[in-house]
Amino acid sequence: MKKTYAYIISLLVLISTGDIIAQKPAAVEPHEGNIMAPKPAAAEPPDTVVIPLAIRAGIDIAGPVIYLTDKNNLTSEGYLSVDLNEKRSLFFGGGYSNYKYSQYNYNYHTNGVFFRAGVDFNLLKPLTSMGKYWAGVGLHYGISVFTYEIPELSSENYWGTTTTSVSSQSHWGHFAELTPGFRAELLGNLSLGWTVSLRKMIYSGGSKDTRPIYIPGYGLSAKAFSAGINYFLVWNFRYKKINVVIKKEPPEEPDEDVTPQTNSGSGNNQKMEP
Amino acid sequence: MRSSRNLFIASILAGFFLLAYSCSPGACFDETTAFMKASLYSDSTGNLTAPDSLSSWGAGMDTSKIYTAQKSLKQALFPLDASSESCSFVIQINDVYDTLTAWYSTYPHLISKECGYTFYHNIDSLNATNHKIVRISVTKNSITTLSEENIRIYY
Numbered sequence: 001m002k003k004t005y006a007y008i009i010s011l012l013v014l015i016s017t018g019d020i021i022a023q024k025p026a027a028v029e030p031h032e033g034n035i036m037a038p039k040p041a042a043a044e045p046p047d048t049v050v051i052p053l054a055i056r057a058g059i060d061i062a063g064p065v066i067y068l069t070d071k072n073n074l075t076s077e078g079y080l081s082v083d084l085n086e087k088r089s090l091f092f093g094g095g096y097s098n099y100k101y102s103q104y105n106y107n108y109h110t111n112g113v114f115f116r117a118g119v120d121f122n123l124l125k126p127l128t129s130m131g132k133y134w135a136g137v138g139l140h141y142g143i144s145v146f147t148y149e150i151p152e153l154s155s156e157n158y159w160g161t162t163t164t165s166v167s168s169q170s171h172w173g174h175f176a177e178l179t180p181g182f183r184a185e186l187l188g189n190l191s192l193g194w195t196v197s198l199r200k201m202i203y204s205g206g207s208k209d210t211r212p213i214y215i216p217g218y219g220l221s222a223k224a225f226s227a228g229i230n231y232f233l234v235w236n237f238r239y240k241k242i243n244v245v246i247k248k249e250p251p252e253e254p255d256e257d258v259t260p261q262t263n264s265g266s267g268n269n270q271k272m273e274p
Numbered sequence: 275m276r277s278s279r280n281l282f283i284a285s286i287l288a289g290f291f292l293l294a295y296s297c298s299p300g301a302c303f304d305e306t307t308a309f310m311k312a313s314l315y316s317d318s319t320g321n322l323t324a325p326d327s328l329s330s331w332g333a334g335m336d337t338s339k340i341y342t343a344q345k346s347l348k349q350a351l352f353p354l355d356a357s358s359e360s361c362s363f364v365i366q367i368n369d370v371y372d373t374l375t376a377w378y379s380t381y382p383h384l385i386s387k388e389c390g391y392t393f394y395h396n397i398d399s400l401n402a403t404n405h406k407i408v409r410i411s412v413t414k415n416s417i418t419t420l421s422e423e424n425i426r427i428y429y
Contacts, residue, residue, distance in 0.1 A: 101387065103388075103390060104390070105390040105391065106390045106391050150382075150391070153382055153390070153391040155306075155307075155356060155382075155391060155392050155393050157307050157353040157356070158332060158335075158338070158340060158353040159332065159335075159353065159354075159355035159356070159357070159358075159361065160355075160357070162355075162356035162357040162380075162393060164382060166382065209381060209382065209383040209384065209394065210382060210383070210384055211384060213384065213387045214387075220387060222386055222387055
């Protein structure tokens with residue numbers, strides 16, 4: 001439930017962020033002496049904007065930070081993305097995970113590699129993003145190849161304590177993920193951003209009785225959905241520039257239904273001028 | 275540009291908040307012992323009927339009772355020995371003693387990350403003396419933590 005809340009909060013942050021940024025260029029700046037004066041032509045947004053397309057290489061810094069506080073959970077991952085245009089990017093990611101868990105009646109250990117591929121969508125307007133800012137969502141498919149073992153498990157009841165173990169087993173896991181997030185260029189070709197991952201298990205491998213607790217790349221497998229967060233440090237290698245046409249919103253047309261009768265007393269067909 | 279940068283910083287902080295919030299540990303609220311669940315039936319009426327008194331303990335475990343002169347008990351829960359392929363229970367119904375023996379296989383089962391593992395069983399066969407018990411039957415040979423009847427004891 002907490003992870004669901006975290007996901008919802010993240011979505012709200014994402015939506016509000018994108019909305020505020022997207023509205024900024026359209027804001028009307030008041031002019032001295034005449035607040036309704038038309039904007040000068042120089043202040044209008046251009047018809048086209050040059051957007052640099054880039055190949056991006058990112059590494060996750062959240063995994064190593066978590067490892068500093070929890071030595072039983074190491075996840076290292078990174079990604080490569082290629083901009084197709086100002087809105088869409090191809091995404092390829094991968095990583096390694098080593099997870100250990102112990103409590104009063106069992107020890108669990110899993111490690112393996114995982115791969116993700118999919119498409120990222122930038123929801124910002126080109127004039128706002130300028131190839132530097134990204135606020136959007138990714139749709140990815142993930143595959144995990146992992147082994148797990150239970151070196152010791154015990155259970156206690158009326159007859160006493162019984163102890164056994166489950167030897168190492170190799171399995172494949174499949175999952176899909178939705179990754180809303182945010183990324184911004186800090187300086188030069190360096191960007192920083194985060195994504196929240198909401199993952200849906202498709203196939204977890206293992207028998208139903210000794211199914212894996214943790215699947216590299218997916219997380220805890222007990223629930224049908226898993227949530228996680230990544231902080232990425234990203235290097236951008238620009239390879240191309242494209243001109244993107246800015247769609248201008250049509251100006252509001254004056255209300256032609258205004259009739260002389262509605263302007264009682266004047267007798268003239270008046271229009272509300274800005 | 276300044277507004278965008280402030281929003282970016284705000285979003286980074288929000289991300290740290292989410293990261294910290296998503297690492298909270300859970301707790302175990304599930305049943306963790308798989309009992310063989312035996313419903314008690316009157317052989318004369320065929321109805322689920324609680325005996326006047328029921329006591330039970332594992333064979334060789336006289337000092338550790340599972341039930342002691344229990345009244346109004348319609349379903350008895352018998353824990354099986356996971357380290358053995360069979361175990362026996364002495365069942366005292368209305369001051370008459372019988373011995374119930376079960377043969378079974380055992381395998382580990384993950385309940386949850388928080389609760390860990392327990393042992394499930396599959397009943398291979400059952401046997402009982404017939405001093406008070408008239409007959410026994412297996413209704414579900416898979417013994418799990420679910421609330422499902424496994425055997426019926428007619429007395």
